[in-house]
Amino acid sequence: MSIERWDVETDVVVIGAGLAGYCAALEAAAKADVVLIEKLPEAGGTSAMSGGLFAFAGTDLQRSRGIEDTEERLFDDLRRVGAYRNEEQLVRAYVEHQLNTYHWLRRQGVVFGHPEASSGQSVPRSHPTKSRVMIDCLVRAAGASPRIRLMTATPVRRLIRDGTSGPVEGIVAQRDGKPFAVRARCGVIVASGGFSRNGKLLETFAPMQVGVNAVCGKGCTGDGLLMAWRLGADLRDMAYVKSTFGNHPDSGSERHLLLFPVYRGAIAVNKKGRRFVNESLSYKLLGDACLLQPDAMAYQVFDRTVMEKTAPGVLTFDFREALEAGLLIEAQSVERLAEKTGIDPPALAATIARYNRCVDRGLDDEFGRRALSNEFGSLVKIETPPFYAYPSVNVLLGTYAGVAVNREMQVIDVFDEPIARLYAAGEVHGGFHGAAYMTGSGLGKAAIFGRIAGRNAARGGA
Numbered sequence: 001m002s003i004e005r006w007d008v009e010t011d012v013v014v015i016g017a018g019l020a021g022y023c024a025a026l027e028a029a030a031k032a033d034v035v036l037i038e039k040l041p042e043a044g045g046t047s048a049m050s051g052g053l054f055a056f057a058g059t060d061l062q063r064s065r066g067i068e069d070t071e072e073r074l075f076d077d078l079r080r081v082g083a084y085r086n087e088e089q090l091v092r093a094y095v096e097h098q099l100n101t102y103h104w105l106r107r108q109g110v111v112f113g114h115p116e117a118s119s120g121q122s123v124p125r126s127h128p129t130k131s132r133v134m135i136d137c138l139v140r141a142a143g144a145s146p147r148i149r150l151m152t153a154t155p156v157r158r159l160i161r162d163g164t165s166g167p168v169e170g171i172v173a174q175r176d177g178k179p180f181a182v183r184a185r186c187g188v189i190v191a192s193g194g195f196s197r198n199g200k201l202l203e204t205f206a207p208m209q210v211g212v213n214a215v216c217g218k219g220c221t222g223d224g225l226l227m228a229w230r231l232g233a234d235l236r237d238m239a240y241v242k243s244t245f246g247n248h249p250d251s252g253s254e255r256h257l258l259l260f261p262v263y264r265g266a267i268a269v270n271k272k273g274r275r276f277v278n279e280s281l282s283y284k285l286l287g288d289a290c291l292l293q294p295d296a297m298a299y300q301v302f303d304r305t306v307m308e309k310t311a312p313g314v315l316t317f318d319f320r321e322a323l324e325a326g327l328l329i330e331a332q333s334v335e336r337l338a339e340k341t342g343i344d345p346p347a348l349a350a351t352i353a354r355y356n357r358c359v360d361r362g363l364d365d366e367f368g369r370r371a372l373s374n375e376f377g378s379l380v381k382i383e384t385p386p387f388y389a390y391p392s393v394n395v396l397l398g399t400y401a402g403v404a405v406n407r408e409m410q411v412i413d414v415f416d417e418p419i420a421r422l423y424a425a426g427e428v429h430g431g432f433h434g435a436a437y438m439t440g441s442g443l444g445k446a447a448i449f450g451r452i453a454g455r456n457a458a459r460g461g462a
């Protein structure tokens with residue numbers, strides 16, 4: 001496609017006004033004029049509805065709580081969680097730029113709370129923020145920059161390059177129902193998020209996830225991935241798209257209703273009343289196992305002992321609130337609980353009896369469970385009424401896979417060559433997470449790599 005007339009000319013175009021897009025735009029604006037284009041009427045994307053946890057290591061907030069964390073430790077954890085399928089150069093780039101990005105975000109007005117331990121972390125390093133407030137800080141900072149122009153309700157449709165293999169020159173979007181061409185003298189940054197809402201891409205790359213409820217930004221339709229793919233971009237981590245276990249089937253697509261009593265002592269049983277997995281594994285691996293069960297659903301079954309571990313106000317561990325909201329099934333006996341869930345009562349009773357014997361012996365001879373979550377927490381018997389069941393299916397929160405990039409965030413084609421003047425950052429690119437995802441590294445990656453992409457694109461290099 002060639003353009004006869006550009007409607008607007010600028011230095012850098014950023015596609016997508018989520019966290020990666022804002023970080024890229026703000027960083028690029030130190031040197032260049034930027035047009036930040038968002039397809040929806042409102043900026044924020046998945047970033048604005050996320051849990052707000054960022055994985056940083058070696059922060060003052062960690063030190064003030066006596067948490068010893070280092071770059072090497074973060075590097076080792078990220079590589080291990082990704083099962084060493086992630087690219088060392090990208091993990092290294094994350095680690096080298098993370099502390100700097102933590103301070104940079106704080107300078108934009110982002111406030112972090114005390115670090116929490118989360119999935120895949122050997123020490124507490126999830127730094128919590130209020131995600132909408134965090135995005136609002138960046139929106140304000142960008143609004144105050146004379147060099148950044150935001151266009152909302154403007155879906156980008158195509159990347160434009162010079163000839164069939166020349167540098168990327170700009171984009172064509174749809175604005176007020178008409179094509180709208182923007183020339184980018186220095187570069188285009190794709191920051192358009194994941195593809196959880198694109199059934200065709202899921203069918204092609206992650207057929208197990210077709211039909212799983214997606215809860216994420218409405219713009220997560222893989223547009224940027226498709227546009228870069230058309231130009232020859234290589235793809236990474238597409239085989240590792242995973243959904244998360246523990247969502248209530250009534251959640252809808254606007255919010256999740258994830259609850260994790262398994263990490264406080266519950267067992268997961270399928271509709272036949274049988275356990276099917278070591279419940280201490282990560283919720284993504286539990287998700288893989290759940291998809292293989294009848295109707296791809298299960299119940300997290302527990303008793304009063306686990307209910308007493310409820311954490312008020314912590315969304316995924318507030319069991320009491322789930323009960324009050326009518327999401328939990330409650331009964332005074334295992335038999336009655338089975339009847340209420342439709343599970344065969346003798347089957348559920350036998351499963352619980354066998355599990356309790358395992359707890360007594362300290363050996364789960366069925367699935368090798370030894371702890372409640374990761375390596376933490378001792379197993380507890382399910383024996384004290386009332387008993388509870390949380391109906392649980394999977395939810396697709398993100399895809400964490402996509403176009404290939406190098407550590408400068410240049411998009412790489414199928415012959416391992418950079419596509420000149422094309423960059424990507426955030427959930428749209430692959431190669432960083434590998435086989436699995438450490439909590440906090442989705443937002444961390446969007447901010448860190450968004451800034452790198454912005455800086456490099458503004459230089460107007462190759």
Ligand SMILES: Cc1cc2nc3c(=O)[nH]c(=O)nc-3n(C[C@H](O)[C@H](O)[C@H](O)COP(=O)(O)OP(=O)(O)OC[C@H]3O[C@@H](n4cnc5c(N)ncnc54)[C@H](O)[C@@H]3O)c2cc1C
Nearest residue numbers: 016018020039045046047051053156193219426427442443
């Ligand atoms: C419920 C939930 C909780 C989460 N919690 C955490 C957490 O606590 N910690 C963590 O690390 N990760 C978390 N994640 C993942 C994390 O939120 C995402 O990985 C991250 O926000 C992605 O940022 P992004 O900027 O790449 O994409 P987004 O924030 O999705 O932004 C992409 C933007 O691009 C726009 N766009 C798409 N196509 C086009 C187009 N054609 N033209 C123009 N604009 C376009 C979209 O509308 C969107 O605004 C969570 C995800 C979910 C769903």
